[in-house]
Amino acid sequence: MALEHQPLLLSSSPHVFTNVNVRRIMLHVIVALLPTTVYGVYLFGPSAARVVLTSVVSCVVFEAVFRALIKARQSFGDLSAVVTGLLLALVLPPSTPSWMVAIGALAAIVVAKEFFGGLGHNPFNPALIGRAILLMSFPAALTSWHRPPGLDAAGGAALTDALSTATPLAVIRQGGALTDVAAGLGVDSLQDLYGALFLGNRAGCIGETSILLILAGGVFLIATKTIVFVTPAAMLAATALFSALLGMDPLFGVLSGGVAFGAFFMATDYATSPLTTAGKALFGLGAAIVLVLIRKFGGYPEGVTYGILMMNAVVPYLNKLRERKYGYVKKGAKK
């Protein structure tokens, strides 16, 4: 009994833990967003890089300053502010002025997230709140688009206002047909149009254009068990279905706008989406209904932002759709 050791620590079981922590999860999301971010910068040029950097830095700084002001523990280490900044940048047009991006970041981090208690406590998706506030405050800036330089006849010309164009959805909104969209992208057939949209060589927000790279990121998140497939699958399938029901081209509906980006990266946001599987499916379904209705009848060409934000509000109710517990007969009638 000559044993010498430190005083023994006491703890409640379990005494071992997985090495998956919050920071690793956020890193997964950042890695999943990288392909579409890099492609956005490649497609839209230095202006897109400026928006991304401004957004990420502003989000991190605003969070640090706010938490310092309220004397809360600094939380940079969990990387959630970086994720929010990245998400916000990727749903903004590449020409958004830097000061506007900063206002969006302020709205996202301080108003939408920290005011509610920080990570995990915010009812609404911070990046989408940032985008929504900018969209309401500066509708012109948020709906003016650049032609990707590669599409321009001059080829590789500097990004200037003179090269402004419309997104595929905006073309439709203005009464155009799919053939007009195809003409705008420089392709002849409907098939080529789908192909071009899938690869993402079109005008739009920085991160939303390439369905291929968004899918790659989404598959990575599903493979690393960071997200489950239910929400994006439900949202994309429902978008196609309701587009068809309202007489719109279902495939075009899924490939255009921000629905793919929203389905994989916004509707799967932990704090603002349901925890239960049935809830997740209904969340995707509801967001799809709202976004298709906005596309068809609303004042904006695109409705993903509001579709998801509206469903954020019903998450507490969707969380009541819990699965049957172990040891309960159907309907849970017996004790």
Added chain:
Amino acid sequence: MSVKTFRGGAHPPGKKEAAKNAPVEYFPSPKQVVIHLNQHTGAPNQPLVKVGDAVTRGQKIASSEGKLMIPHHASICGVVKKIEPRPQSNLLDGVAIVIDADGRTETAYMPALDPFSCTREQAIERIKEAGIVGMGGAGFPTWMKLSPPPAKPISIVIANGAECEPYLTIDYRTMLESAGALVCGMAASLQVLGVKQGVFAVEDNKADVVPVLEKAIAEFLAGAGSGKGFDIGVRLLKTKYPQGGEKMLIEALTGRQVPSGGLPMDVGAVVQNLGTLKAISEAFLEGKPLIDRGFTVTGGACKTPKNLCVPIGTVVSELIPDVIDVRADLARVLYGGPMMGTSVPTLDTPVQKNTSGVVFLTSKEARFFEEGSCIRCGRCMRYCNCHLSPALMNEALLVEDYAEAGAIGLLDCIECGTCSYVCPARVRLVQRFRVGKVKLRAIMAAEQARAKARAEAQAAASPTAKEAR
């Protein structure tokens, strides 16, 4: 062989390599044993001896009159030195009988009894008198398990060889080394219950025990168990925590779910720990009560990982450093496995009937994380093998909404630890549920008492009730 399992669960690293190849080592002669009166589910026992009495190994030294009564026995020959509260692995630090060894090597066992020719009542009495409890954790009296009410017919006895807790290897070694005794204990259980089907359930990381068990079964069925119609087999289960949880085991093997608030017998199943089966076998063949038990000593701070068998009540500090050697950077000691075991404040804690392992962890191994706030990732909900909603229960408990937590399933939680293990924010889910359960039960009891008082007051006030009286 098809591999069965349940839905949910996690994969904590097994860490079984350290002790898995070490044969069970017998350590028969501690200088002192500390035998607690409350090592089982039910009312605590009263001592049958007093300070100064000489006791013999196998002698009954504590018992009670209660319904869940289970006696305890002296595990060594010696003299009762003290009867006082002592440190205990469940941290209740209950009263224990402390016996100092006097060097005698006699035993006071019961006479042997053939489980296949005695009556059912004799067999149950034997298992009760031998002080046998479930040796996997809760310490439920085995004789109760083996005497279900007539309304609950049993159709299957499951020997729990899953051993899903990381680090622990005693069940694995017992299957390799004492397969014959396990099969005999299984057959005795089947005989008592009047059941034919018995299954040894083993996780597939221990598939090498299958031929050993099958050989022992074949030998038994050809010898002592021939002509009785026993159908004893081995089934492989997926290696997944908590495969060895009673409810998960039953779901994996039978597809049935134990009803909420119910017992395995409600779905016709009896689950037995392997140590318990061995003890049953010894109680019949040798008349030996449950006074020894095997357990694993292991962990990163243990220099000598091995499987030990000691008299119950042996204090672990006595085994150090001759039998167990421990590194200086020892930071945490667990009785049981790392998922459900308790961490104890002192090595003067004795091995009890339900101690399956003593795990010595370094501070690096048992890192202590600060609790973060829930990020609502939903991992706990996906992994929960009871299909509860830990994140939502946690939310309800944080605002002390016990009714809501109960509705979500607080009382159905088996505290297996899976949700806490997978939580990336290190939210102390299980700990909060454990506390929450106590509070919710107290609230429910208070409500019941109020309702009863109201009903009585009403009955007293009504004239018909008075007349009837």
